[in-house]
Amino acid sequence: MPAPNTAPYVVLDAFTQTPFKGNPAWIVLFPSSADVPSDETLHHIACEFGQDTAFVTLHPHANADLETATFGLRWFTPAVELKLCGHLTLATSSYLFQSGIVVKEVKQLRYETRAGILTAEKLADGKIELEFPGSGAAPVTHSVDIIIKAVKECLGHDVKVLSVNEGARDEFKRFALVEIDPSVDLGSIKAKPEVFAQFKQYELFIITKKSSVPSVDFESRVFGPNIGVDEDPVTGSAHCLLGPYWSDKLKVGSKPLNARQVSPRGGDLVVVWNKPKGTCLLRGNACPVAEGKISF
Structure with a gap:
């Protein structure tokens, strides 16, 4: 029996400085595009991890420019391949800057992705800054009453809905954005995200409110049962809306x-x-929690 192929992986928690908080990001590294297995195998790896997984490819010209390094980057959940993913990109960038894979002179990482070229930089305070496409919001004009009913089923029938929107740009039209009354203690609610599975036109339901915490401008929770993620811990792409x-x-x-x-x-x-x-700049931290090797 031939020896299996292997690849190293690392796990970082994104958008936090505390282990076991934020959003866990599994990252698999391939030395070149020739080493990347089939899409089916990438999907199987994400399913094996049971988590959102980034697949990173070092390009031959990755360190040709001392101040810029270029990588291939794809994102998979156990259910689908994503077109955009903030926490996986932030965690990948944090790891690449910290691990020595890129030389110390590198100031910017460039990723070739399904969403086009994305960039990341390391700031003086240690945060990673991503530049992602952004979008304004447009009022939803269809099934509004049904959506409001579902929001109340998810969060509680006393929750007051202030507006129901969706992304205005094409790549964000499958994101629903619902603002609720700021008096709601959004974080304490035991949500029922499965109610959003009926809306096949939306990948994510983003619930948001103005924060009552002086140092925080707004709060959110994000649900995505139609992409295999009942609730996402921290969602970079949602913040682009x-x-x-x-x-x-x-x-x-x-x-x-x-x-x-x-x-x-x-x-x-x-x-x-x-x-x-x-575009939106997304700034945050990530902390490493595990590493290993996967066979496929």
Whole structure:
């Protein structure tokens, strides 16, 4: 029997500095594109881990420019391949900067992804800064009453819904964004995310409110039963819609906003909406928790 192929993997918790908080990110590293197995095998690896998994490929020109390193990057849940994923990209970037895979002169990481070229930089305070596409929100004009009913079934019938929106840009139209009354203690609710599975047109349901915590601008929880994630602990891509929404609502322009996702694990990030450019800067930390090797 031939020896199995193997690849190293690492696990980091993203959008936190505390182990076992934030969003766990499993990262598998391949030395070149020739070493990447089939899509079916990538899916099997994500299923084996039972977690969202990033697959990173070192490109031949990765260190040709001393200040920039380029990698291939794909993201899989146990159910689907994702078009965009913030926590996996942030954790990948943190690991690449810390591990010595890139030379110390490198200032920027570039990723070739399904969403196009994405970039990451390490800031002076140790945070990783991602530049992702962003989108404004547009009011939902269909099935609004049914969506509001589902939100109340998920969170509680006393929860007051203030608005029901979806992403305005094509790549965010499958994100529903629902603002609720700020008096709700969103983090303490035992949610029932399965009620959102009926809305096949949406990958994510993002529930948000203005925060009552002085150091936090807004809070959220994110549910994605249609992509195999009942509740996501901390969701970078959701903040590419949340950042523009709250920047416009709070009339702060390009001022950084402090965001907290109040899932059971919880996590924090800073969001900056660059409206003229149509991009969001996502800033956060990640901490390593495990490493190993997988056979396939």
